[in-house]
Amino acid sequence: MEILPPKVLRRKKIRNKAEGVINVKAEKKKKTVKVININADKCNGCRACEMICSAFHAAPKYSSNNPARSRIRIIREPLRDIYVPVYAGEHAVAECAGRDKYTIDGKEYEECAFCRASCPSRSDFKEPDSGLPLKCDMCEGEEMPLCVKWCTVDALTYEEREDEAAEEEKPEDIEIGLESLANKYGLQKIMDAVARLSQKG
Amino acid sequence: MRYAETGFNLEIDLSRGSIEREATDPKDTELYLGGLGTNAKILWDRVPPETKPFDPENLLIFGSGLLCGTPATGCNRTIVSTISPQTLFMAFSMMGGFWAPELKYAGYDKVILRGKSPNLVYLWINNDKVEIRDASHLKGKGAGETAELIKKELKEPKAQVVSIGLAGENRVYFASIEQGRSSASRGGLGAVMGDKGVKAIAVRGTKDINIARPEEYMDLCKEVLEYIKFRNDNPIPGVMPILAGLGSPQEMKVHDEKWHTENFMWGNSRTRRKDFWNKEIAEEWMKTLDSMRRRLISCYNCPMTCGATIQPPGLPTYMMKCFTKLTYTMAAMSDLEFGLGIAQSATEYGVDGFSAPQVMAFALELYDAGILTDKDFPGMPADNEGRFYWLLDRIVRREGIGDVLANGTYWAARQIGNGAEKYAHNNIKKHEQLPLKLSMLNPIYFLMYCTGEKINITQIEGQFPQAPFLTREEREAFVKDWFQVPDDKFKQIFLDWEPRGEKSMPFYPNVQMCCDIVDWQERMHYIDDALGMCAGLSSFPLKPPYHIHNYPKFISSGAGIDMDEAKLTQAAKRYRTLVRAINIRRGMRRKDEKPPEDHWKKRFPELEKELMDTYYKFKGWNEQGIPTKEYLLEMGLDFVYEDFVKRGILTDNGDPSSKGTPPEKDKE
Numbered sequence: 001m002e003i004l005p006p007k008v009l010r011r012k013k014i015r016n017k018a019e020g021v022i023n024v025k026a027e028k029k030k031k032t033v034k035v036i037n038i039n040a041d042k043c044n045g046c047r048a049c050e051m052i053c054s055a056f057h058a059a060p061k062y063s064s065n066n067p068a069r070s071r072i073r074i075i076r077e078p079l080r081d082i083y084v085p086v087y088a089g090e091h092a093v094a095e096c097a098g099r100d101k102y103t104i105d106g107k108e109y110e111e112c113a114f115c116r117a118s119c120p121s122r123s124d125f126k127e128p129d130s131g132l133p134l135k136c137d138m139c140e141g142e143e144m145p146l147c148v149k150w151c152t153v154d155a156l157t158y159e160e161r162e163d164e165a166a167e168e169e170k171p172e173d174i175e176i177g178l179e180s181l182a183n184k185y186g187l188q189k190i191m192d193a194v195a196r197l198s199q200k201g
Numbered sequence: 202m203r204y205a206e207t208g209f210n211l212e213i214d215l216s217r218g219s220i221e222r223e224a225t226d227p228k229d230t231e232l233y234l235g236g237l238g239t240n241a242k243i244l245w246d247r248v249p250p251e252t253k254p255f256d257p258e259n260l261l262i263f264g265s266g267l268l269c270g271t272p273a274t275g276c277n278r279t280i281v282s283t284i285s286p287q288t289l290f291m292a293f294s295m296m297g298g299f300w301a302p303e304l305k306y307a308g309y310d311k312v313i314l315r316g317k318s319p320n321l322v323y324l325w326i327n328n329d330k331v332e333i334r335d336a337s338h339l340k341g342k343g344a345g346e347t348a349e350l351i352k353k354e355l356k357e358p359k360a361q362v363v364s365i366g367l368a369g370e371n372r373v374y375f376a377s378i379e380q381g382r383s384s385a386s387r388g389g390l391g392a393v394m395g396d397k398g399v400k401a402i403a404v405r406g407t408k409d410i411n412i413a414r415p416e417e418y419m420d421l422c423k424e425v426l427e428y429i430k431f432r433n434d435n436p437i438p439g440v441m442p443i444l445a446g447l448g449s450p451q452e453m454k455v456h457d458e459k460w461h462t463e464n465f466m467w468g469n470s471r472t473r474r475k476d477f478w479n480k481e482i483a484e485e486w487m488k489t490l491d492s493m494r495r496r497l498i499s500c501y502n503c504p505m506t507c508g509a510t511i512q513p514p515g516l517p518t519y520m521m522k523c524f525t526k527l528t529y530t531m532a533a534m535s536d537l538e539f540g541l542g543i544a545q546s547a548t549e550y551g552v553d554g555f556s557a558p559q560v561m562a563f564a565l566e567l568y569d570a571g572i573l574t575d576k577d578f579p580g581m582p583a584d585n586e587g588r589f590y591w592l593l594d595r596i597v598r599r600e601g602i603g604d605v606l607a608n609g610t611y612w613a614a615r616q617i618g619n620g621a622e623k624y625a626h627n628n629i630k631k632h633e634q635l636p637l638k639l640s641m642l643n644p645i646y647f648l649m650y651c652t653g654e655k656i657n658i659t660q661i662e663g664q665f666p667q668a669p670f671l672t673r674e675e676r677e678a679f680v681k682d683w684f685q686v687p688d689d690k691f692k693q694i695f696l697d698w699e700p701r702g703e704k705s706m707p708f709y710p711n712v713q714m715c716c717d718i719v720d721w722q723e724r725m726h727y728i729d730d731a732l733g734m735c736a737g738l739s740s741f742p743l744k745p746p747y748h749i750h751n752y753p754k755f756i757s758s759g760a761g762i763d764m765d766e767a768k769l770t771q772a773a774k775r776y777r778t779l780v781r782a783i784n785i786r787r788g789m790r791r792k793d794e795k796p797p798e799d800h801w802k803k804r805f806p807e808l809e810k811e812l813m814d815t816y817y818k819f820k821g822w823n824e825q826g827i828p829t830k831e832y833l834l835e836m837g838l839d840f841v842y843e844d845f846v847k848r849g850i851l852t853d854n855g856d857p858s859s860k861g862t863p864p865e866k867d868k869e
Contacts (some may be wrong), residue, residue: 044506046499047299048274055272055419062415065272066306068407077358078381078510079518081495091571128407152430152504 035140036087036148043083043155045076049147056139056146068128071136072147075113082107085147085156088125089116091133096121114117203227204413205268205760206235211309213324215397216257216316217457220331226311231762231772232837234731235267235310237293238776240282243313244291245779245841249264250786250848254286254389255372255396261314263304263363263402266733270305270410271759272422274429274746275738277501279363279380280730285388287374287609288630288656290784292388296363297500297735298380300404303361318398321370323351326404327360336400341367343549344379345519364401365391366551368597372396373607374770375556375633379548382498382508382520386553387657388632389609394604409656413761421755426526429738430506437743439675440666447745449737452526453509454499456487461524467531468626469562472638486537493541500735507737513542517549524635527583531636532558533589543589552598556609556633557659561592562601563624564611572619577602608648609633627797630789632656634797641803642707648719650796652826654780661726665718667690669698669705685748687721687766694718712811716819727773728752775836778821778828782841785850791817791826821858830855 029132055069058064071088096119099111118125118133125134139145148158171179182190212221225239233239240262264280285292303768304312307328309455323336339347350364361380368376369391376391377384386393412418429447436445441460443450459478466473479723493513497506498520529547530540547557565588567573579601581591595603605613609626610633627634628649635658645665646658653661664685670676673696680692694714699705699834710718725740725748732752739747747755753764782787791813817824821832831852833842845851 044497044499044504046501046503048502048504051272051502055415058409058415062272062412062419064409064411065270066407066409068306071411078496078498078520079345081510081518083496150426152426152433153499153506175608 092117092119215318237730265301270302270811274360294385296381296383323401369395414758417758472759
């Protein structure tokens, strides 16, 4: 799983005189990607990850413990040798229309096995009392997610890697509008118009 | 607010079909902690000695340990207590797994069953909603099969289920209660569950367990986890591999079974095969285990992977742990493939993996001796392995000779007569023991075998090395980081302990030292059983992460009960005495406290007498093993003393009664 760091890139405008077109492009910069590697083959099904997750997120911290509040869940069916650690992701307001069943190495996985969403069709990843959705936050403030720290069998391992790929940022609405005006009238006219407008106060 | 515990028990009367949620007294937690401690208090208060195991008044208590459901690694044990149909004493077998924490999350510390249901039922505990549900469709189903069917029927894959198989339904005296990879097997708890008409108890809980001082508690938990990692990376040198690490013996991992197969007895605990293990067998057994073992698995919140899922060819997958791996193999003088195969049936039927194989080997020994004959075994196959399957089927159904054997070797031998008694040779307090026959008396083990009231050696031994190390250097290296000792004197005892010469067994450790060692070992087991901690991370292995020095801190910061080493030791002594008091009230005396006669070849009657006399006195018991007036009052167990006087067990002066010991209770 990956969680992107907050926006760190500054946009730089490049003026193209010949075309009169503004390109909005992102600068290439390294960023840190936090990754939890899940090796389901190593999972022993002990649910220490669920335990520590619920304890860490209790208020005050560690004051209570309740795996039903955990943002990670082990789908555990020992007799079918099914062990899937799943993390809580985005909340889905509606059930999905089609659901998939997977068969991997001869083992059939339930229809919601790999889904990260808290949704109306199941009780997972919701606060048991309020029903409010839960979402993994990688244990913000800790050196690594605690589920990883407590998984001594290495089913969960943590990795921070530098990602070289530039982040393409979406232009804001106003830029999209200005860009199309510039394409129609030329950039100079727009700038003149802006200058006149600003003098009027 | 209550911390670590929920403060509520579930009281279920199966005769009336009533369910009550009852608040418990926090004072009892302080005095008896939880788990075994409070179970014993309830049994003392509510089950008088006149109550027989299969009377509706007998209770079957499923108690979670005080710290179960908290972040303490490995704290997941359910302590099941009742009056045993086999020993007629208090049985308190335990199981790991996932059930006890789930019960806590559902909002209860214990489930207390009384009465008898007229029809087979199962219980469904879903937080505040508790139901008694019809189980007629589950009659005869396997224990594991039952758990799966119930989860499906309830549409609750996250429910945790304890269940019995056919053996429990038919009140086999060594029937187990199964739960995932764990089981409460000893003492016939499954028979009492079956007698009460309860096939299973399913639990799902989504509530919080609170911690009194969270930061402090988590620091302790983190320390323990770090120490587990350290111990896993640093096995203890100089001891055999299964004693070098943590966890229960890592039977699902190890391939080298030279030690077990050559030192434990085969058949009806008879034959030692000193040159059994060779390269071919090692290769064959490794192939067998590798081909059947699907995955190493753990109990709740524990990294130790002591169990495994096993899939024998053509049979359903089941879960196994520990020494059941070899008990069927060795009882039948067969191989690992047979052992892992029949264990699948045995686990589904729900029988104890120590007793069941021995009972079958005992039956075949009687057959060979002509005490049982062909007419007792109509239709039994001729081949050895087929006979074991056939006998197992008869026993769990209580058909023909199976009905006799289902009572265990002690009662079966008495019923069969004709000299059968001497074939039931491996019992303590009427209960089958591990198949071990050794040469010279070990004074520490002698005391543990005699006085252990869990009646199972693995549930009292631990902490102190089983044998002296060869050289002084090795011993010095061992004691260097041995901080778990309650007192430095244990280090000195171990340092001076030599394999041969003046300071060797059986006269060294001397009698007083043996008392200290046994008392320490037993105390740690009793503490584990009240807190719900797995012995595999505490009382059983050498240098465990939990010990007498950090336990008081766990209890203080976790449960919010002021605790120190002295107070904890006192509490453990208190409920340990209560267990003894329950058994004393049921007729247990010194005569019952002895190892199997043939356990050691070389015995030392005078030393043995001195050991018992000294240990009894050390424990605050009189020469009959009855806790004395002074000791009971010191423990705050005045009510026990008063009851003993009322029943003529002690006199007003606190002397043993002249009425002598009550007569042996016979089979119902």
